[in-house]
Amino acid sequence: MATTAMPVASAVLGADRRWLFRAALYTAAGLGYAVIGAPILFVSWLSFFSNEIVSFPPQGYTLRWFPHILDQNNFVSGFATSFQVGVVAMLGGLLLGVPASLVLARRRFLGREALNTLLILPLVVPGVVAGTSIYVFQVEAELLTGLPLLGSVAGLVLAHVMITIPWTVRLVAASLAGFDRSIEEAALNLGATPLKTFLKVTLPVIRPGVVAAALFGFIVSFGNLEMTLFLVAPGVTTLPIAILQYLQWRIDPTIAAVSFLQILLIGAGMLLTDRYVKLTRVL
Amino acid sequence: MSKTTFRISRRRLVQVTGAAAGMAALGPFGRARAQAAGKVVVGTWGGDYSKLLSKNIDTPLLAPKNYEVVHDIGGDPERRAKMRAEARLPRGTSDVQGLSAAQMFEMSAAELTLPVDYAKIPNAKNLVPQMKYPYGIGHIYSGKVILYNPKLVSAPTSFADCLDPKHGAKLGIIDIQYQFTMMAAGIASGGSMTNYDPGKERLLACKKAGAKIYPTNEALAAALKNEEIALCIMWKARAVQWQKAGINVETVAPKEGVPLYISGFVIPKNAPNKDGAHAWLNAMLEPSAQEAFAEDMGYNPTVTNAKVPAETQKRIGFNADEQKRLVDLDYGYLAQNDAALKEWWDKVFKG
Amino acid sequence: MTAAAIEAPQRVHERRFTAAAMIGPASVVVVIGLALPIVILFRYSLNQFTPIKGMIDAFTVANYVKFFTDPFYITVLLRTVRVAAMCTAICLLLGFPLAYCLARTRSRFKNLMLMAVILPLFVGNAVRAAGWMVMFGNRGFFNSIFLALGVVDKPLDIMYTEFAVVVGITAVNMPFVVLTLQAVIEGIDRAVEEAALSLGAGPIATFRRVVWPLAMPGILAGTILCFILAMNAYATPVLLGGPRFQMMGPTVYGQFAGVNNWPFGAALSFILMTATLTLTVVANLVVQRRYRR
Numbered sequence: 001m002a003t004t005a006m007p008v009a010s011a012v013l014g015a016d017r018r019w020l021f022r023a024a025l026y027t028a029a030g031l032g033y034a035v036i037g038a039p040i041l042f043v044s045w046l047s048f049f050s051n052e053i054v055s056f057p058p059q060g061y062t063l064r065w066f067p068h069i070l071d072q073n074n075f076v077s078g079f080a081t082s083f084q085v086g087v088v089a090m091l092g093g094l095l096l097g098v099p100a101s102l103v104l105a106r107r108r109f110l111g112r113e114a115l116n117t118l119l120i121l122p123l124v125v126p127g128v129v130a131g132t133s134i135y136v137f138q139v140e141a142e143l144l145t146g147l148p149l150l151g152s153v154a155g156l157v158l159a160h161v162m163i164t165i166p167w168t169v170r171l172v173a174a175s176l177a178g179f180d181r182s183i184e185e186a187a188l189n190l191g192a193t194p195l196k197t198f199l200k201v202t203l204p205v206i207r208p209g210v211v212a213a214a215l216f217g218f219i220v221s222f223g224n225l226e227m228t229l230f231l232v233a234p235g236v237t238t239l240p241i242a243i244l245q246y247l248q249w250r251i252d253p254t255i256a257a258v259s260f261l262q263i264l265l266i267g268a269g270m271l272l273t274d275r276y277v278k279l280t281r282v283l
Numbered sequence: 284m285s286k287t288t289f290r291i292s293r294r295r296l297v298q299v300t301g302a303a304a305g306m307a308a309l310g311p312f313g314r315a316r317a318q319a320a321g322k323v324v325v326g327t328w329g330g331d332y333s334k335l336l337s338k339n340i341d342t343p344l345l346a347p348k349n350y351e352v353v354h355d356i357g358g359d360p361e362r363r364a365k366m367r368a369e370a371r372l373p374r375g376t377s378d379v380q381g382l383s384a385a386q387m388f389e390m391s392a393a394e395l396t397l398p399v400d401y402a403k404i405p406n407a408k409n410l411v412p413q414m415k416y417p418y419g420i421g422h423i424y425s426g427k428v429i430l431y432n433p434k435l436v437s438a439p440t441s442f443a444d445c446l447d448p449k450h451g452a453k454l455g456i457i458d459i460q461y462q463f464t465m466m467a468a469g470i471a472s473g474g475s476m477t478n479y480d481p482g483k484e485r486l487l488a489c490k491k492a493g494a495k496i497y498p499t500n501e502a503l504a505a506a507l508k509n510e511e512i513a514l515c516i517m518w519k520a521r522a523v524q525w526q527k528a529g530i531n532v533e534t535v536a537p538k539e540g541v542p543l544y545i546s547g548f549v550i551p552k553n554a555p556n557k558d559g560a561h562a563w564l565n566a567m568l569e570p571s572a573q574e575a576f577a578e579d580m581g582y583n584p585t586v587t588n589a590k591v592p593a594e595t596q597k598r599i600g601f602n603a604d605e606q607k608r609l610v611d612l613d614y615g616y617l618a619q620n621d622a623a624l625k626e627w628w629d630k631v632f633k634g
Numbered sequence: 635m636t637a638a639a640i641e642a643p644q645r646v647h648e649r650r651f652t653a654a655a656m657i658g659p660a661s662v663v664v665v666i667g668l669a670l671p672i673v674i675l676f677r678y679s680l681n682q683f684t685p686i687k688g689m690i691d692a693f694t695v696a697n698y699v700k701f702f703t704d705p706f707y708i709t710v711l712l713r714t715v716r717v718a719a720m721c722t723a724i725c726l727l728l729g730f731p732l733a734y735c736l737a738r739t740r741s742r743f744k745n746l747m748l749m750a751v752i753l754p755l756f757v758g759n760a761v762r763a764a765g766w767m768v769m770f771g772n773r774g775f776f777n778s779i780f781l782a783l784g785v786v787d788k789p790l791d792i793m794y795t796e797f798a799v800v801v802g803i804t805a806v807n808m809p810f811v812v813l814t815l816q817a818v819i820e821g822i823d824r825a826v827e828e829a830a831l832s833l834g835a836g837p838i839a840t841f842r843r844v845v846w847p848l849a850m851p852g853i854l855a856g857t858i859l860c861f862i863l864a865m866n867a868y869a870t871p872v873l874l875g876g877p878r879f880q881m882m883g884p885t886v887y888g889q890f891a892g893v894n895n896w897p898f899g900a901a902l903s904f905i906l907m908t909a910t911l912t913l914t915v916v917a918n919l920v921v922q923r924r925y926r927r
Contacts, residue, residue: 035728052529054768055771099660105654136674223756234376556779
């Protein structure tokens, strides 16, 4: 760079540039936050509008949409189903994904790339395509076996476990990058059992990856709409489906109130867990 | 692809992320496909339709007979797709499915429906003959009329007057109503119920003049409310609902004819509970249930013994003169041409 | 040592078995849960469609020919690629600075700042699209302000435009990109940056020569993820793009559910997935060649 030629000038110019650089950085970061947060803020705002058909500016404010939510049984039971499926999918995804990623990250073997690609497939396939093809497959399988697979809880949960696998594999593998295998070897040579080695040596290293995988596993299952649409049994609904079905019929502050409540609930859950995990943190 | 790594792991995240696990309240979940003897699965649209079916049919009429009614809620496209996909199974997942008359015909033409056993449906004796099909039963009906905002435009008299480029951007068109829109444009331009083609030019001219296309009925309703648009074509029943919601619209029965919109129910041929399905269809025709739909949703009953108050009848119904102009669609033409109509709509009209 | 050497062959065998037991279950779930269904769908894409009857068994490439000979569908695919590329670029442009700030901040509210990025992920795409609708509508937030200020005399069309879709998808994907990048940047030692600065490199040079290359694996991962999610987007284009702004995801859905043309829907699915995969693999190769090896 030309600036190295004149040290004094560059120091002056550097301070100025640094200021500009900071300003640009913070502006871009602020814009990023705005894009992420704006829709959430506006939906929350909408939940207090008094006019039923959304128009701007609001004619007034009210809390009357909130009691409405409880009349809508779908939202309550949908939230419960989504939550339960999400937790099971997350746990299933960890159970299947963590061991798989350990192998993928540390072994070199024939077909490794193929397996790697296979396990990331659920992320690449569009939700609509996955939902349709799994549904069709269930029909074919039910024809073949006579088992009532269509609309079964097992089918739904299996599909949700599957979409969490790419996240687990990627995140855990990433946390293993740069991990020195000789530490594990040392533990084994010193007489530790493989299980003990895993718990005492490997797990602490991959823990951030596992926690991140748990979070994203839950999120992708909890929020999945397109795939689930084809797989739920009659009478069963998840929160995204309940919201979509409502939005197809009408857009009004009730749906905003549902979302606002959901935001509050999840936000509170996060804050609570934040405190708890911090206290018991081992790292 | 394979070299990709998603590194989202840091100590800080650990704290934030326990949320999901922390909130886990694992309860018993999932309802397996019901095996109960008296369970009836009803495929229906969501929202008010589903709610009113529960309130007026399931709870008062079928619960006392020990039927447990479950709704398979979804748009008709998904439910039709599912009916097609599971047709080969000996045992399907639904007992009755709510569809428009055109779709009922299409499903029966594809041999996916069970012929209705009218011996099991005593209430069918009161059915308006037009609503009785071998493969299904009309539940409620309305007609396609013109809606306009009297503050912004003078009353149109015909589809030709409404679907006219002179209205520019004041004309609203609904995407999911492509069939009825093309039909209305067709009969406004010298076409017929078996030939919508003459209307295509008219629609393109309207689009060129700035007509607005909205994805759903609800999106169009919001635009009417905002006075973004001033006129459109829609079921009279929806106009009644929108008037109730405070939207300033009047309706006109078009000169060319009032195309019928019939919503009804069919029994998929592999329905697990065929007796239950018939019992449900019978309950659906009960005068009390039909009257409630007229009052709450603005649709006309399909049975002659339903007593709709004169005041309601005036809002939702059609007078003697308009009655004469009610025209049924040609369902064979629609079923045969639906894919082609949709393709023209997507590629040429919206493109 | 010698004892270990003698033991080796048996241990290798044992370890192979363990490895298979570890990776097997996940693979089986994905094969049964997705790979086989996709194979069946591929078979469907070779079938024929007729009105009323729907799908008829056949063995034809007609559905693929239909796509490639019809400018309409090609346009839809190109439009999808264009939107996905724009969303990815914006996500990177705004997401990188945000991730950098998050990674480098010493604020005690760092937890809260991270939560603000994660929380929107829990709120469905449809709801977030509804949020944009409140802002973009003819009587929405922006138009009311513009009209009140006299900037325009009639409402601007913001809804149902490419702009609305790009903003909507960007908002949906941004948290994923930010979190990916934030983790990688935190892995870069601050000392390296400070060294560069103290050696006289300007902040821009430090950024370009030090932070950017070191963060490259994360940038690649984040952009690829963002691109895939944007190519597959469904709810956002439907709600914000409106009827006339057609993208691949909704088009595929329309073929399956709307007109029940399963064979063509299946063919569209494979064209979409192939396009996405090809573009990501090519981008991956190009970037890797430039920055490593």
